[in-house]
Amino acid sequence: MRLAPTVAVVMFVGVTLYALLAGADFGGGFWDLIAGGDERGAAPRDLIEHSVGPVWEANHVWLIFVLVVMWTGFPRAFAPIMSTLAVPLTLAAIGIILRGSGFAFRKASITLPTRRAFGAMFAASSVLTPFFLGSVVGGVASGRVPAVGTGSLLHSWLNPTSVLGGVLAVVVCAFLAAVYLAADAHHQGDEALTAYFRARAIASGVVAGVVAAVGIVVLHSDSRRLFAHLTGRAFPVLVASAVAGIATLMLLLRGRYSVARITAAAAVVSVVWGWAAGQYPYLIDGRLTISQAAGAHATLQALLGAVAAGIVVIGPALVWLLLLARRGDLQPSPTD
Amino acid sequence: MTGLLAVVSAPDLLYARQQMALSLGWHIVIACTGMAFPFLVMYAEWKGQRTGDPVYTALARQWSKVLAVLFAIGAVSGTILSFEFGILWPRWMAAYGDVMGLPFAIEGFAFFTEAIFVGIYLYGWDRLPPKVHLWSGVPIGIAGVASAFFVVAANGFMNTPTGFRLVNGHVVDVHPWAALFNTSLWPEATHMILAAFIVTGYLVAMPHALALLRGNRERYRRIGFLIPFVVASAVVPLQIVAGDWAARHVAVHQPVKLAAMEGLERTERGAPIHIGGVFIDGRVRFGIKIPDGLSFLAFHRTNAVVTGLESVSPADRPPVNVVRTAFQVMVAIGTAMLGLGLWLLLAWRRQRDLPRSRWFYRAALVAGPAAVVALEAGWITTEVGRQPWIVYGVMRTRDAVSTASGLRFGYFLLLVVYAALTAAAVFVLRRLPRADVPHDDVPHDDVPYDGVRSDA
Numbered sequence: 043m044r045l046a047p048t049v050a051v052v053m054f055v056g057v058t059l060y061a062l063l064a065g066a067d068f069g070g071g072f073w074d075l076i077a078g079g080d081e082r083g084a085a086p087r088d089l090i091e092h093s094v095g096p097v098w099e100a101n102h103v104w105l106i107f108v109l110v111v112m113w114t115g116f117p118r119a120f121a122p123i124m125s126t127l128a129v130p131l132t133l134a135a136i137g138i139i140l141r142g143s144g145f146a147f148r149k150a151s152i153t154l155p156t157r158r159a160f161g162a163m164f165a166a167s168s169v170l171t172p173f174f175l176g177s178v179v180g181g182v183a184s185g186r187v188p189a190v191g192t193g194s195l196l197h198s199w200l201n202p203t204s205v206l207g208g209v210l211a212v213v214v215c216a217f218l219a220a221v222y223l224a225a226d227a228h229h230q231g232d233e234a235l236t237a238y239f240r241a242r243a244i245a246s247g248v249v250a251g252v253v254a255a256v257g258i259v260v261l262h263s264d265s266r267r268l269f270a271h272l273t274g275r276a277f278p279v280l281v282a283s284a285v286a287g288i289a290t291l292m293l294l295l296r297g298r299y300s301v302a303r304i305t306a307a308a309a310v311v312s313v314v315w316g317w318a319a320g321q322y323p324y325l326i327d328g329r330l331t332i333s334q335a336a337g338a339h340a341t342l343q344a345l346l347g348a349v350a351a352g353i354v355v356i357g358p359a360l361v362w363l364l365l366l367a368r369r370g371d372l373q374p375s376p377t378d
Numbered sequence: 379m380t381g382l383l384a385v386v387s388a389p390d391l392l393y394a395r396q397q398m399a400l401s402l403g404w405h406i407v408i409a410c411t412g413m414a415f416p417f418l419v420m421y422a423e424w425k426g427q428r429t430g431d432p433v434y435t436a437l438a439r440q441w442s443k444v445l446a447v448l449f450a451i452g453a454v455s456g457t458i459l460s461f462e463f464g465i466l467w468p469r470w471m472a473a474y475g476d477v478m479g480l481p482f483a484i485e486g487f488a489f490f491t492e493a494i495f496v497g498i499y500l501y502g503w504d505r506l507p508p509k510v511h512l513w514s515g516v517p518i519g520i521a522g523v524a525s526a527f528f529v530v531a532a533n534g535f536m537n538t539p540t541g542f543r544l545v546n547g548h549v550v551d552v553h554p555w556a557a558l559f560n561t562s563l564w565p566e567a568t569h570m571i572l573a574a575f576i577v578t579g580y581l582v583a584m585p586h587a588l589a590l591l592r593g594n595r596e597r598y599r600r601i602g603f604l605i606p607f608v609v610a611s612a613v614v615p616l617q618i619v620a621g622d623w624a625a626r627h628v629a630v631h632q633p634v635k636l637a638a639m640e641g642l643e644r645t646e647r648g649a650p651i652h653i654g655g656v657f658i659d660g661r662v663r664f665g666i667k668i669p670d671g672l673s674f675l676a677f678h679r680t681n682a683v684v685t686g687l688e689s690v691s692p693a694d695r696p697p698v699n700v701v702r703t704a705f706q707v708m709v710a711i712g713t714a715m716l717g718l719g720l721w722l723l724l725a726w727r728r729q730r731d732l733p734r735s736r737w738f739y740r741a742a743l744v745a746g747p748a749a750v751v752a753l754e755a756g757w758i759t760t761e762v763g764r765q766p767w768i769v770y771g772v773m774r775t776r777d778a779v780s781t782a783s784g785l786r787f788g789y790f791l792l793l794v795v796y797a798a799l800t801a802a803a804v805f806v807l808r809r810l811p812r813a814d815v816p817h818d819d820v821p822h823d824d825v826p827y828d829g830v831r832s833d834a
């Protein structure tokens with residue numbers, strides 16, 4: 043059996059879920075950041091806090107999942123990627139610390155100045171973290187990580203493809219979050235907030251489209267291999283992404299929020315899988331293939347077994363959490 | 379410090395090790411609360427539901443707010459560790475990632491379980507039926523303990539590596555399950571999980587001990603003190619037994635680490651043990667010597683042969699004084715805690731009540747930080763005692779460290795971040811709005827505590 047590609051698919055499913063779920067949480071932080079003063083920003087901030095609160099920790103674990111699957115399944119890719127991209131990864135890690143703790147600290151504080159300070163910490167790091175993670179993807183996708191050892195600490199992420207990856211990540215997170223939040227507000231029957239996030243969803247959707255289009259040009263000059271495959275075998279996936287994006291905008295204009303959630307997610311999923319298809323069979327583009335990076339056969343087997351067993355155990359629980367959260371059963375009473 | 383420096387060769391190895399120690403040492407304190415605290419909260423909630431006593435419910439609610447903050451910082455501090463494995467030790471990961479990765483992959487699912495039910499439990503207080511809410515907390519604690527079990531399995535692998543063969547420096551014939559179930563796993567995991575209950579118990583009891591010391595005798599305070607304090611104190615004797623098990627295991631499987639823990643230069647039959655003192659020029663000075671003590675403790679026979687440091691070349695020895703001091707501190711604290719638990723037990727048997735002496739509460743206040751010190755000391759014993767190996771006997775730490783320059787800047791940056799994070803966490807936790815204590819919360823009885831003025 044072809045174990046290594048199977049594990050790679052599992053890993054990319056993890057990446058996809060992280061982008062979809064945690065991405066929306068980061069996007070929530072983005073909208074929190076630019077929601078304006080205390081008075082004006084109160085309503086959107088409340089909605090963001092309630093939709094991020096119960097789920098962000100579970101969503102965050104997808105990142106851990108990707109990391110452990112990578113170092114167990116593809117240790118020879120994990121090592122050069124992590125050590126070469128040490129700078130953006132360290133900055134992303136610090137962003138993760140500040141985001142999670144800022145959010146929790148804000149929730150636990152009552153006085154306005156402390157809430158404001160921790161809120162700013164949460165919001166600012168929600169923008170920085172996806173940017174740095176996106177730039178890491180850019181470094182890998184443009185083949186700037188060597189197959190063994192440690193590459194350039196600076197050029198690996200200070201390059202056009204990395205900047206593109208970073209900006210795209212931030213914009214896509216904001217777009218996802220705005221769509222989800224508009225749907226949540228609509229679900230709660232809050233007209234004003236629905237309109238508020240709908241406008242932002244449309245704006246960020248348009249920006250995301252523009253960034254993606256510019257991105258193709260950037261890749262053309264900076265990452266030839268990836269460009270060739272994105273416009274070659276991965277082209278259908280890319281088209282699917284564009285179609286889903288445009289459909290989302292139309293649905294938003296017509297007020298069909300629950301369907302827009304799905305198409306927005308589909309747009310993001312196809313971006314991730316377009317990248318995966320563009321790189322295949324490489325894990326580090328042009329340098330290290332999936333099978334070269336793979337760990338021992340017995341480990342891959344055990345890993346897949348563990349993942350299968352794990353899904354059986356946590357799958358129902360995860361669904362329960364997301365259902366409870368959507369039904370509004372995970373909200374503090376007004377007195378709290 | 380000179381001992382530590384001596385082992386360092388790559389320019390930034392020292393910083394990489396310091397950074398690893400800092401972030402692990404930080405994470406482990408929060409991780410302990412992640413394992414044990416859910417059970418305390420659950421117990422209070424369960425008592426509240428069963429007896430209808432609002433004091434228990436108020437405690438459970440208050441504690442779950444603390445838990446929310448701790449979980450968030452526990453999760454983020456753990457994430458950094460996963461990054462650091464690759465950033466700081468890529469050559470270790472490249473060579474052994476697939477041998478020792480499995481427990482981490484399984485642990486990932488424990489994290490999912492934990493995070494999912496944390497979301498449900500913390501946010502479900504008001505909307506979920508009470509029984510459902512109570513039960514939704516149970517998986518949190520179980521998953522916490524499970525994650526400790528698996529991560530310690532990985533650490534056990536570093537101490538007693540198995541499940542692979544080395545052929546010409548290449549790792550072959552990998553058996554990930556054998557690597558997971560290495561022989562260090564059982565004593566280490568047992569000792570670690572018990573430690574979590576001690577650390578959490580004494581830390582959670584602290585604010586209530588302070589209130590009691592100040593003469594506040596609300597039932598909220600008494601119960602808030604008793605639940606965690608009794609749990610921690612009950613675990614201490616078990617922990618000493620587990621520690622003895624761990625030490626005997628080290629004696630067999632990592633003899634050089636044991637020799638460093640005890641400052642034993644020469645391989646000896648009927649080796650003595652020293653309490654206190656320093657290791658200078660190959661022997662312990664200024665310590666209290668107990669003849670045959672080490673042979674007895676390590677092998678339960680007074681005439682057993684104990685391997686000394688001389689069995690390996692000086693380059694392969696850990697810094698003795700660091701390891702030895704850490705070990706002595708841990709054992710001393712563990713022993714002293716035994717006394718604290720006995721104090722409560724005796725007072726309870728005599729007067730069916732908490733001890734009256736203020737010294738008891740002062741000691742209980744110290745027990746929290748002391749437990750953390752014991753925890754860190756235990757890990758210093760384990761980790762520094764393994765040096766110069768990252769994987770005992772197989773891979774040296776200096777062959778594992780990243781060749782990237784400037785690792786020190788990452789360390790400095792994280793130092794600042796952790797300092798700020800610690801300060802902010804303490805700030806927030808101290809200011810946490812208190813849950814409503816029922817109005818009819820009356821002092822337990824009218825007998826004043828010795829020397830305590832009822833000025834509160």
Ligand code: HDD
Pocket residue numbers: 537562565566567569570573574576577617618620621622624625626628708709710711712713749750752753754755756757758759760761763
């Ligand atoms: C509350 C904390 C605490 C307390 C009171 C003790 N320990 Fe401990 N000890 C730890 C917390 C700890 C730990 C959780 O920090 C370690 C680090 C690695 C491990 O598995 O547990 C540890 C490690 C550790 C090791 C090294 C294991 C190895 O390297 O594989 C030994 C030999 C002992 N301990 C022995 C003892 C003894 C004889 C104690 C008796 C008083 C004791 N410990 C009390």
Ligand code: HEM
Pocket residue numbers: 395396398399402403404405406467529530532533536754757758761762764765767768775
């Ligand atoms: C959470 C509790 C732990 C604490 C407090 C702790 C503490 C430390 C300390 C003090 C060092 C520095 C040792 C030296 O360089 O002299 C260290 C190193 C290290 N520890 Fe741990 N450790 C813990 C658990 C673990 C676990 C569970 C793992 C892996 C599974 C681990 C992996 C490492 C690695 C890779 C290093 C660096 C290499 C080395 O120095 O050997 N640690 N740790």
Ligand code: HEM
Pocket residue numbers: 099102103106405406408409410411412413448449450451452453454455456457458459460463489490492493522523525526529530533570
């Ligand atoms: C003996 C040492 C360790 C123990 C006992 C331990 C235990 C725990 C526990 C109980 C938690 C959940 C508690 C909470 O979130 O507050 C946790 C979180 C975490 N730990 Fe550790 N840990 C240890 C070392 C490590 C190491 C070495 C790594 C990584 C390489 C690691 C990675 C993580 C991660 C990623 C999380 C966050 C999970 C989440 O997102 O919820 N831990 N750890």
